[in-house]
Amino acid sequence: MATLGRVTATSLRDLGSSLRRLAGSGVGVVRVLERHGFGTVESGQMLVGTAAGERAGELYRGALDDSAAPLAAASAAAPQTRDAHVAEAAALDAGLACAGGATLLGHPLPAGHAEALGAALESGVPAALVSTADGATALVLTGPALETVTGELGSPTLDEAAAAAARTLLRRGATVTEQIPTEAGDLLLDLWVPVPTVLIVGAGAIGDALTAQAALLGWDARSESGLDATVAAVTAFSDADVLVLLDHDPAFDAALLAGLAHGRGFLGALGSRRTQAARRERLLGAGVTEEELAQVHGPVGLDIGARTPAETAVSIVAQVVAQRSGRAGAALAAAPGRIGA
Template identity: 85%
Template sequence: MRRLSGSGVGVVRVLSRHGFGTVESGQIVVGTAGGERAGELYRGALDDSALPLVAESVAGPGTRDAHVAESAAIDAGLACAGGATLLGHPLPAGHAEVLGAALENGTPAALVSTADGATVLVLTGPGLETVTGALGSAALDEAAVTAARALLRRGATVTEVVPTEAGDLLLDLWVPVPSVLVVGAGAIGDALARQADLLGWAARSESDLDATVAAVEAFTDADVLVLLDHDPAFDAALLAGLRHGRGFLGALGSRRTQAARRERLLAAGVTEDGLARVHGPVGLDIGARTPAETAVSIVAQVVAERAGRAGAALAAAPGRIGA
């Protein structure tokens, strides 16, 4: 969702639906009183109902039933006809700014409201630790935060109605999918591509320096650099990542290679705090010996980093398993 200007922002979300076949979760439409729009619902099939409701929702919450006939649904690329109840409600400027920034930067985010759209709460951050807004009671806030963080652990974008004693909540959670940029060729790079595919992550390989630097400069928090090439020229990619401040930066290599790279980065003005952001040698210590095992160790470290975990054995971890 791109960030919209203006003080009045309205959002339309799917409160319930039937039909349409398999559709992606987390679809919303946002707009301003000035007519700006971003997003769509079900390939635009609900525009006749959703777009007027966006304009109305800037001023206050409301619902609208939408129905799509078989022919119109198929023309839009959906599997079959269906219907939905849409919820429109205002999104305070501060909430909209925080949510838009998180989605733009590839950071997990959740939008939670009461089922009538009267109150809104936004959660952002790797563990949804930053809370903006409130739902009107501490019990509702706690239910929203608990539900969102539990869903985050599943690792998938969802739209879900959360029942509570005080009424239902509508929760949209967006979990960015990591995209892995592998710089350099070889068996480890091939294994990383296969491992990323297994996890549903995107992966691509690059060998050109300028293209690599440009890609890293465009990173979101969900993006991953795995530098296999030991050529000192590719320090430029790490420097670009450190300047940009987003994404996971990893570099393979022996202790000697890492030490030499460290000295070059220090000479280039990188601080100790900056060096701590470069994972080198990249990967968790699982005793990996083959390219496939090395790929597992690398993606495991990415998963642990995104979850704010150290990557220790579950048996030694405090608290509830899977928490």
């Protein structure tokens, strides 16, 4: 759910820096507990503030900040919720699709929690903030596999449920906000992952279109033509990163092998059916299993009838978004559940 492009790498770094700066002053954080309307919006929205009125971050392009800012100041001392509504005109002025309402949860974030979360956001490391739905307790998970835990939710069972849910969602490679039901009550989970980098191997119009499409989504993009640099980049992938192999040279099978061995990121390769079949035989001959081969998306992209380089780029990023969200890429009208979820 990254269509508004506001939760960028820069904004997350700035938010992390502010959290660290304010950590010793008594921080309240405001998050979206529930919402209706607004259209498709960014996950991972958070506003932080102190009782003295200092604040950082924003909610839904600032449309909810009139309610969120005083809530952040008040919740530095104790958790509370507040309902907020944004009228159509104000929503459109903020760049949202339509009017909407939200239940905002404000709760204190202890200094150690704020420092840990702020450091992770500032340095581009995956991070999660999990609290009980009433904001009474919270924990922070940070690190490439969310292996570092700060705080607790009141019981080992809740801590384990929170960590398991966050680490499962991390495999999608996307920033998310979700309520997690447990037998002991609902948890509110915000997970932030690094903004994807699309590694484009090979030159041409499709590569140029992919670079432009990545920029539109707020993703980073880089191009490589050398084998050693490509393998090194894929070996360093996070779960969020993307390889699009345009070059059909068999030598670049090494990049796919490195990606499969590393086990992180989205691996995609262009090429005709014949090219894909030849690549498949080479990878099988190199010891890749059928299960591992299923992790290589080739030919990469969703079947949307793309003909031009720009349309091909759309089909590729659409598959990446679908994969990260655990969706099949079917027509929205046929999908069950809430639109924009």
